Amino acid sequence: AIEMIAEPYILIAMYRVWERSKVILEMFGLFSRAVILCGLFMLSKWWANEEQNSPEEIVLLGYAYSQLASSILVVLAWILYYVVLISKDNKIDDEKKSDGFASYHDLLPTLFSWKAMANVWKDTHLTYGLPQFFVQSLIKYALTEGDKFVMIALQMDDETKGVFALVSGLGSLVARYMFAPIEKQSLYEFGKLQSETRGDDHSSSSNAHEDTSILVFLLSLMLRVVSGLSLICLTFGPNYSFMFFDIIYGPKWSMHSCAPAVLSLYCLYLLLMSVNGITEAYVSSLVPSAIYNIWLILVTAIYWLCVMYGLQWYGANGLIGAQCVNMSLRIV
Template identity: 30%
Template sequence: MANQVSERAEEPVTTGSAFAGAQYLMGLQLFTKLATFAMNIVIVRLAGIESFGVASVDFELLLATLLFLSREGMRNALLRTTSDPPTRSTQRKPGAKDQLLINASLVPIAIGMVMADCAYLVYARGSNNERRMAMVIYIVAAWVELCVEPLYVLSRARVLFKVQAKCEGIAVAARCATVAMLLIIGRQMAVDDDNPFSLVAFAAGQMAYALTILAAYAWYMSCELEYRVWHCYVPRKSSAGYFVMPETRSMAVTFAGQSLLKHFLTQGDNMILAMHASDAVKGTFALVTNYGSIPARIIFLPLEEASRAMFSRQSNGSPIENAKLARRVLDILGKFQFLLGAILVVFGTLYSPTLLALLGQNDKATSAAMVMYCLYLPLMGVNGFLEAFVHSVADRTQLVQANAWMIVCTVTYAIFSVQALSVLQFGSAGIVAANMGNMAMRIAYCAKFIKQWFQSKRLPGPKISEMLPHRNVILACAGSALAIIITQSYAGKDTLLMRLMSLGVGGLLGLAVLATIWKYERKFIGAVQDLKSGNVDKLKTD
């Protein structure tokens, strides 16, 4: 298997290949979120809301810290590096470009080993036996997952999104199966409803994920590479006498600093919850973010990754033509986010309490936090593709400036979130509101950067007017919101039948909104199809 050769012809990274590959990532995220959604329902019943809160906040914070800080800076730097083109012939060793990618991708593994040792010394002290054992397993699992980096980097350089989707999908299935199995076994052994595996099950699931994704990448990449997989773990000097290109080192350091700030922003809520909230509050917030982040994971994240892959290649070809294409892609992504955001704001805010009640989560605090999260999601989507553009085209000086602004965002977010949680007693909804303010600040910076970037090219930048939905679509959304409010006010007693009837009305109104989009946004739908198919010339002339 290891010496099989990919017969794909040379396939450069293009707008089409990047966005066509996003469909695999969307499929992966759909499977991941549905599997996690189902698993969370089981977990809360078998392990309890407190254990769910510890695993979702404390353990996930530990895992994210180890993985994000070890690999994110190098990953972003290597996005701008190409691999050797696939060939039909076998070769014993990686080519020059592949070897440089391999050398650089081995750095996170070494960093991760040091961070894992430090994490053990910090986190393992003062914990009870069960929590300490779970943390140790999480730490080891994080390092095992870092061992995937060389294979991941090579697959991303060759735009093998399908391989990524397969590997991560298999690993997610292994994690869910392991957690569920151990919790069920623990439930049978429980005394006084105290599941002995309530925390260890999560750690074992993460270890199963790490081992499975490593094995899956080794299997699938052995079919894509022209050399044996073990070569991906052997560093070799380049002809110039260095292991990692100086430019890559420099960019990795810059991105690492930005990754540290981004980590505080993305994990800031978990950090604050870990310090200021009870395990029950952590569990409630984890439920809201897990349920509410389904659109973000399924749609926003794949689009952000595809955007980053495409925008990172802006240095190839004609600068003016690439800038025109980038402007058109930004317009398309902006309109997509506005359309999706309108649907989320109308249907998400009005129906999330009903959906939570059907899932057995009927308290006001959870409903309020979910409503706020539906308002937060559109901001998250817009920020995702804007930051993807900024990080892909900015030079080192501009990245340093972006880092400085992110420091301001981090400090502002920390102040408001602590106040909302500890002083104002807004609970989970307060943390989501602080996140909204943080996201708005980041969007404002990106918008300013993009405007100046296009001005430097002597080209007009993207316009909000080009991104706004058609007025009839806006009217359809507003009319649907009014109809839902009237229906819910006259629904009478809050019974299961009335909830299902209310959801049925919402489904019909949702179809009406989609039909309106189909009728009045035909040009936009055609542009999305061109973007997916890689019809670059047509995009430039639209």
């Protein structure tokens, strides 16, 4: 909840394409979280020995406190960043001032106003788009979390659940810290370019062709970037998955489970997922939401069928295979 306070500041930075500042502040958040977590873990060991408490409980409390402290630091860092920008009024042009925070008062949250809310609902584009985005978010939730509901419904064994949870947790680290920022920025850039193209009523055919060329070039560039990163994982992941589990988790997971094979298949899923993130961002800026939602509903039905079949016959490997089918359909 505290991190959500920083979202308006992040959105303004994305709109103004202040990527350098955004990356620095995000790295500051990760670094501060790691430092606080290490410090609290060291203190928790000493505290557990002194107070004779359960070390597991103290470690969990230390993790929670580190998340809380780092979230507060991130919000304060964003506020300080905009305070510095506002203080340099003579170096900020009018265009930048009109896009966000022009005074210190704008940094603070305002009270709820029914009049302002009524003006928002008068916007036909907003009222038309909100239900479609709500439906789309529900469908994507079914696509991303549906496999867990199917596992519960089919009462899968604990080994399959454990292997899938471990592999998906490891793979999500790559997706969260490597591909998610690229996908988020691509979604914003595609939408911004497309809205500028549609909003310019007086643009000539040559300008429209140039804007389309920019979109296509950006799409191909982003696809090459994420494909190159994913191919590194796909090249080395299957060959070193057994060694990774043997070193990190021991023979129990490397020799007596299917975790290395599942992780190898997950590397292919990472490639498909990274490509899907870029293509989906591009399609979302071009295709109407209603048509896109209908296609996602069809993909969801096929995906759930693949999950049920794959889990029953192939276990965790079948579940990752169903996710690969899901991403392939969404790319198409």
